[in-house]
Amino acid sequence: MEVTTLTAEHMMEFLYGLPDQFADSLDMTFDFAGEYRKPFQNIVISGLGGSAIGGDIVRTLAAGRAPLPVVVNRDYNLPAFVNQNTLFVAVSYSGNTEETLSAYQQAREKRAAVVCLTSGGKLAQMAASDGYPVIKVPGNLVPRAATGYLFAPLALFLEEIGLLDNVRGEIEETVQVLKEQREILNPQVNLPDNPARQLAQKLKDSIPVIWGSSGLTEAAALRWKAQINENAKSPAYYNLFPELNHNEIVGFEVPAQLLAHMAVVILRDQGDHPQVQKRMAITRQIIESRVKEVVEVSSQGQSFLARFYSLVYLGDYTSVYLAHEYGINPTPVQVIDYLKAELAK
Ligand code: F6R
Numbered sequence: 001m002e003v004t005t006l007t008a009e010h011m012m013e014f015l016y017g018l019p020d021q022f023a024d025s026l027d028m029t030f031d032f033a034g035e036y037r038k039p040f041q042n043i044v045i046s047g048l049g050g051s052a053i054g055g056d057i058v059r060t061l062a063a064g065r066a067p068l069p070v071v072v073n074r075d076y077n078l079p080a081f082v083n084q085n086t087l088f089v090a091v092s093y094s095g096n097t098e099e100t101l102s103a104y105q106q107a108r109e110k111r112a113a114v115v116c117l118t119s120g121g122k123l124a125q126m127a128a129s130d131g132y133p134v135i136k137v138p139g140n141l142v143p144r145a146a147t148g149y150l151f152a153p154l155a156l157f158l159e160e161i162g163l164l165d166n167v168r169g170e171i172e173e174t175v176q177v178l179k180e181q182r183e184i185l186n187p188q189v190n191l192p193d194n195p196a197r198q199l200a201q202k203l204k205d206s207i208p209v210i211w212g213s214s215g216l217t218e219a220a221a222l223r224w225k226a227q228i229n230e231n232a233k234s235p236a237y238y239n240l241f242p243e244l245n246h247n248e249i250v251g252f253e254v255p256a257q258l259l260a261h262m263a264v265v266i267l268r269d270q271g272d273h274p275q276v277q278k279r280m281a282i283t284r285q286i287i288e289s290r291v292k293e294v295v296e297v298s299s300q301g302q303s304f305l306a307r308f309y310s311l312v313y314l315g316d317y318t319s320v321y322l323a324h325e326y327g328i329n330p331t332p333v334q335v336i337d338y339l340k341a342e343l344a345k
Contacts, residue, residue, distance in 0.1 A: 006142065006329075006331035006332060007329060007331060008320075008324065008329045008330055008331060010331050011142075011145065011231065011320050011330045012320065014141055014142070014145035015145070015182075015185075015186075015316055015317060015320060016182055016186055018145075018147070018148050018178055018182075018313065018316070019148075019174075019175045019179045021148025021149045022175045022178070022309075023175045024138075024148075024149075025148065025149065025152035025153045025156060026152075026156070026168065026175075028135070028153050028156065030133075030135070030156070030157045030160050032115075033160045033161050035113075036087065036113060036115070036157075036161045037161050037162060038087075038113065039085075040085055040086065040087045040113070040163070041068060041086065042068055042069050042070070042082075042085070042087070043058075043062070043066075043068060043069070043070045043071070043086070043087045043088075043089070043158075043163070044071050044072075044073055044078065044079070044082055044086055044089070045058060045059070045071070045072050045073065045089045045091060045154070046072075046073040046074075046075075046078070046088070046089070046090050046091065046100050046103035046104065046107070047072075047073075047074070047090070047092060047097075047100055047150075048074050048092075048097050048100060049143060049144065049226065049230075049336075050093060050142075050143035050144035050145075050146065050147065050150065050226075051091045051092050051093050051100070051143055051150055052072060053147060053150070053151070053219055053222065053223055053226070054091060054117075054147065054150040054151030054154055054155075055072040055089070055091060055154075056218070056222065057155075057219050057305075057308060058070055058072075058151070058154060058155055058158065058164075059071070059219075060216060060218055060219055060308075061155065061164065061304060062158075062163075062164060063215075064215075064304070065165060065166070066158075066163055066164055067163070068163065074099070075099060076098070076099045076102040076103065077102070077106065078103050078106045078107060078110065082106070082107060082110050082112055083110055083111070083112065084110070084111040086107070086110070086112040086113070087112070087163075088103075088104075088107035088112035088113065088114050089114075089115050089116070089117060089154060090103065090104040090107070090115075090116045090117070090118075090123055090127075091116075091117045091118070091154070092117075092118050092121065092123050093118065093119055093137075093142075093143035093150060094118075094119065094120075094143065095116075095118040095119065095120050095121020095122055095123035095124050096121040096122050096123070096340075097340075098340075098344070100123065101122055101123060101126070104116070104123065104126065104127075105126075108130060108132075114127070114132040115132065115133055115134075115135065115157070116132060116134045116135065117134075117135045117137065117154055118134060118135075118136065118137070119136065119138065119139030119146070120136070124136070135153045135154070137149035137150070137153065142331065142333075144227065144230055144231075147223075147312065147316075152171055155167045155171070155305075156171070166303070169303070170303040170304060170305035170306060171305060173302060173303045173305070173306040174301070174303075174305045174306045174309045176306070177300055177301040177306040177310050178310070181300070181313050181314070182313070185314065185317040195297075195314065196314055196317035196318045196320075196321050197321050199295065199297070199314070199318040199321075200319075200322040200324070200325050201325065202263055203228070203263050203265075203293075203318065203322050204322065204326070205261070206261050206262060206263035206293065207234075207235050207237070207262050207263070208225075208228050208234070208236040208237075208262075208263050208265060209236070209237050209238070209262055209263070209264045210224040210225050210228075210236065210237070210238040210239075210265045210267065211238065211239055211240065211241060211264060211265070211266050211267065211280075212238065212240055212241070212267040213240055213267075213269075213272050213273070213276045213280075214240050214241070214242070214243070215269075215272070215273075216269045216271055216272075216299070216304060216307060216308055217267040217268070217269050217272070217299070218240055219308070220267050220308055220311040220312055220315065221238040221239075221240065222238055223312050223315060223316075224238065224267070224312075224315035224318075224319070225237060225238040227315055227318075228318075228319045228322060230319075230330075230333050230336075231316075231319040231322070231323050231330035231331075232319050232320075232322035232323045232325075232326060232328060232330065233323070233328050234322065241279050241283075242273075242275070242276055242279055244283075245279050245283060249286065249287070252286065252287045252290050252291070253290075256290070259290045260290070260291065261292055262291040262292060263291065263292050263293040263294075263295070264287060264293065264294045264295070265295050265296075265297065266280055266284070266294065266297070267297060267311050268280065268296055268298045268299070269298070269299045269307055269311075270298075270307070271307070280296075284296075297311065297314060299311050
């Protein structure tokens with residue numbers, strides 16, 4: 001269970017420290033890596049919420065550069081294809097998420113090659129008694145604020161065993177880009193110069209709808225939505241181009257009063273397919289007069305990871321300023337804690 005005495009200032013501190021999580025991860029070593037240099041047929045990463053998103057980034061990164069498929073599993077059960085040729089990674093910041101523990105047990109039964117990424121909990125204990133390696137990350141954060149630690153060590157490990165390339169260099173650029181961003185996004189910077197504060201004002205009193213596109217901005221859109229939910233305690237929804245042009249776009253006709261409360265954020269990246277860029281422009285024209293706001297934000301940096309995390313960082317800060325707008329402490333997630341406690345009974 002998360003510590004509910006954490007204040008709003010804690011979340012701001014966690015956010016400011018995000019670039020350091022990537023920098024720290026660059027110093028991690030994986031002495032067990034030798035045993036994992038095998039011709040795997042697939043990688044399955046199991047986790048939920050803040051612990052799953054790192055898997056999504058690995059999946060989208062791998063789609064462009066890895067020789068095998070990556071599947072992110074957010075469930076108690078594993079897909080039937082998991083077997084001894086699967087590299088299975090259980091990710092749980094607390095180490096106590098029941099769905100992830102269940103998937104871990106199934107992976108063990110199916111004799112997959114198991115690695116765990118956690119700050120401790122039952123997962124670390126089970127891995128120790130089963131003899132599986134644990135990538136241990138610091139435990140003084142809340143899961144969604146540990147997003148650097150829940151991605152970077154995993155990607156660096158996959159690079160070390162030859163399944164991903166260019167990870168180290170891209171994480172180095174990510175550190176640089178995020179350090180530059182935090183100088184304008186942090187709470188010392190007032191509204192006129194702070195894009196995250198400005199976005200939060202636009203999203204206030206609206207239902208945010210975040211649109212990304214399949215590929216780089218896909219997991220960023222999910223992250224924006226989840227951070228608005230968990231930090232600002234507000235509804236938020238997300239979808240992806242081009243798929244949303246084949247259904248969701250039709251749903252902007254009625255009810256007019258409800259549509260007038262929607263704020264659409266379009267996440268853009270230089271790598272978006274040219275036809276997707278065209279779709280974004282046309283879609284904007286279609287909905288603009290019907291919703292409260294349409295805002296576009298663009299990624300920064302050169303590499304895939306720097307561009308991806310530049311969007312995530314802006315969204316993270318925006319969600320915390322939105323919490324401030326509503327007078328809400330962004331840090332505790334009492335509903336999630338309640339659910340977990342009830343389920344554990
Ligand atoms: C809370 C958060 C949640 C958790 C999720 C799984 O900050 O982001 O989405 O990540 O409930 O818990 P863990 O990460 O401990 O496995």
